[in-house]
Amino acid sequence: MAHRVTLIPGDGTGPELVDATRRVLEATGVAFDWDIRQTGIEAQGGELDPLPAATLEAVRSTGVALKGPLTSPIGSSFHSPSGALRTELGLYAQVRPCKSFPGARSRFENVDLVVIRECTEDLYVGVEFEQGTANARALREWVAAHGQPLPHLDSGIAIKPISATATRRVFEFAFAYARKHGRRKITAVHKANVQKYTDGLWLYTARTVASEHPDIEFEDRIVDNLCMQLVQRPEEYDVLVLPNLYGDIVSDIAAGLVGGLGLAPGANYGDNVAVFEPTHGAAPRYAGANRANPLAQILSGCLMLHHLGEHAAAERVEGAVADLIRDGKTVTFDMKDDRDDPTAASTSDVADALIATLNR
Numbered sequence: 001m002a003h004r005v006t007l008i009p010g011d012g013t014g015p016e017l018v019d020a021t022r023r024v025l026e027a028t029g030v031a032f033d034w035d036i037r038q039t040g041i042e043a044q045g046g047e048l049d050p051l052p053a054a055t056l057e058a059v060r061s062t063g064v065a066l067k068g069p070l071t072s073p074i075g076s077s078f079h080s081p082s083g084a085l086r087t088e089l090g091l092y093a094q095v096r097p098c099k100s101f102p103g104a105r106s107r108f109e110n111v112d113l114v115v116i117r118e119c120t121e122d123l124y125v126g127v128e129f130e131q132g133t134a135n136a137r138a139l140r141e142w143v144a145a146h147g148q149p150l151p152h153l154d155s156g157i158a159i160k161p162i163s164a165t166a167t168r169r170v171f172e173f174a175f176a177y178a179r180k181h182g183r184r185k186i187t188a189v190h191k192a193n194v195q196k197y198t199d200g201l202w203l204y205t206a207r208t209v210a211s212e213h214p215d216i217e218f219e220d221r222i223v224d225n226l227c228m229q230l231v232q233r234p235e236e237y238d239v240l241v242l243p244n245l246y247g248d249i250v251s252d253i254a255a256g257l258v259g260g261l262g263l264a265p266g267a268n269y270g271d272n273v274a275v276f277e278p279t280h281g282a283a284p285r286y287a288g289a290n291r292a293n294p295l296a297q298i299l300s301g302c303l304m305l306h307h308l309g310e311h312a313a314a315e316r317v318e319g320a321v322a323d324l325i326r327d328g329k330t331v332t333f334d335m336k337d338d339r340d341d342p343t344a345a346s347t348s349d350v351a352d353a354l355i356a357t358l359n360r
Contacts, residue, residue, distance in 0.1 A: 002031035002032055003031065004032075004064075005033070005034055005035065005062055005064050005065065005304070006035045006036075006037055006059045006061075006062045006065035007037065007066055008037050008038075008055065008065055008066070008067040009036070009038065009068050010067060010068025010069050011040040011070050011284065011287075012071055012283050013068075013069070013282060013286050013287050013292035013347075016288070016294075016347050016348075017069075017278070017292055017294045017297040018066065019351075020297070020347050020350065020351035021066065021294060021297045021300070022066075024301065024317060024351050024358070025298075025304075025305070027355040028313035028317060028358060030313045035061075035062060037055040039052060039070065039085075040070040040071060050070070050081040051081045055085075056085070063272060063274070064273070064307065065273075065274075065275040066276050066277075067082075067085075067276065068277070068278075068297065069281050071281070080124075083119075086120070086268055087125070089270055089275065090271060091119055091120075091269060091275055092120045092166060092173070092270060093118070093119065093170050093173040093177075094117040094119045094247065094268045094269075095114060095115075095177065095266065096247075096255075096264060096266045096267075096279050097113070097115075097303075098111060098112075098251070098257060098258045099112050100258050100259075101259065101263060101322055101326070102322070103326040103327070103328050104260075104263060104325050106257065106258055108234055111235070111254075111257045113234065113237055113239075113240065114239045114240070115247060115250060115251040116177065117241075117242055117243075117244060117246075117247025117251065118166060118167065118242070119244055119247075119268065120166055121162055122162060122245050123159075123160050123244065124244040125159070127158065128156065128157065128158045129157040129158075131155055131156040131157075140153070140155065160195075162199065162201050162202050164201060167201065167202050167206065168205050168208075170241065171186075171205065171206050172209060174241045175209065175213040178238075178239050183216075183239050184216075185217040185238040185239065186210070186216055186217070186238070186239045186241060187218075187220065187221055187237055187238070187241065188202070188203060188206035188220040188221075189221055189226050189242040189246055190220060190221075190222065190242075191222060191224075192222075203220055206241070223242070226240070227249075227250065230250070230253055230257065231257070234254075234257050251279055255279055260293075262292075262293030263295055263325075264278065264279035264296050264299075265296050265297075265299035265302070265303055266278060266296075266300055267303045274307050276301065277297075278297045278299075278300050279296060290347045290348055291332060291333060291344075291347065292347050293331075293347070298321065302314045321354065323357060324357070329345075330345045330353040331345055332344055332347065332350060
């Protein structure tokens with residue numbers, strides 16, 4: 001029986017990455033019934049709703065989606081459609097594995113980290129007040145009246161909510177994930193030394209949950225200190241659990257340890273829905289050029305195969321990816337020592353090489 005999966009090609013390089021991934025996944029022999037949904041600012045032709053309600057309903061119906069990157073223009077009034085999708089679907093736990101592949105360009109070996117990011121709270125909820133507006137002025141006056149005056153009258157203001165409910169939920173997920181996947185340690189990442197009532201609540205709740213799961217080692221780290229230690233001693237860490245903003249930043253650092261965003265897959269989990277997507281963005285300047293690295297998208301497809309119970313197929317694709325990287329001949333420009341190397345493979349070349357391996 002075919003797996004019914006919502007397919008969201010996305011913006012920028014998304015459509016070509018998703019097409020490459022679809023072809024590789026189908027080459028495993030696993031049957032799919034793709035429900036294709038055009039979503040995003042570009043795909044919607046600049047319409048005011050880059051995340052159509054029909055897409056959300058489609059994902060709720062299938063329960064699983066493979067998604068390409070969506071554009072979030074810097075300085076635009078648009079909020080991130082990817083973030084909105086996670087919020088609307090209740091995708092509270094984002095999992096971003098970062099694992100070394102022999103042959104990848106990296107200063108490190110044998111890195112094996114998992115970043116788990118809480119995705120429904122923190123500054124990413126988009127509760128902001130533009131500087132100079134009546135709402136910003138009213139909020140500033142209210143804050144000042146309650147003993148916390150802002151130093152500048154022309155401030156833009158953002159609200160950072162962290163709740164005990166959402167924090168407990170993501171740490172319960174993290175401990176269950178660690179137990180299921182044989183991970184040894186969870187590190188709660190925070191800035192509780194400064195953010196007393198938000199990150200402080202995050203840390204207090206994390207410690208409370210950890211006390212209920214004594215079979216898994218637990219520790220905490222201040223986020224800036226963690227970033228330094230990751231680039232010195234990444235082998236000391238296993239599963240990192242972070243609030244939304246820190247998780248986004250630290251997952252990019254972790255990707256850099258293993259060769260870059262082109263090798264960084266991701267998965268988003270809610271209670272009844274899972275969406276699989278790469279860590280990287282849409283890279284619109286490379287759109288249509290057939291140059292972008294599809295491996296993060298393909299590895300996200302592997303995470304989806306595992307989720308669907310197709311473990312053997314996932315392992316075959318993972319093995320083919322590892323062989324391709326180790327060989328080093330059919331890789332895209334970002335994985336070459338010289339990014340202008342004329343022997344760099346195209347997006348479709350990488351997919352073709354993986355399919356040939358799977359067919360042997």
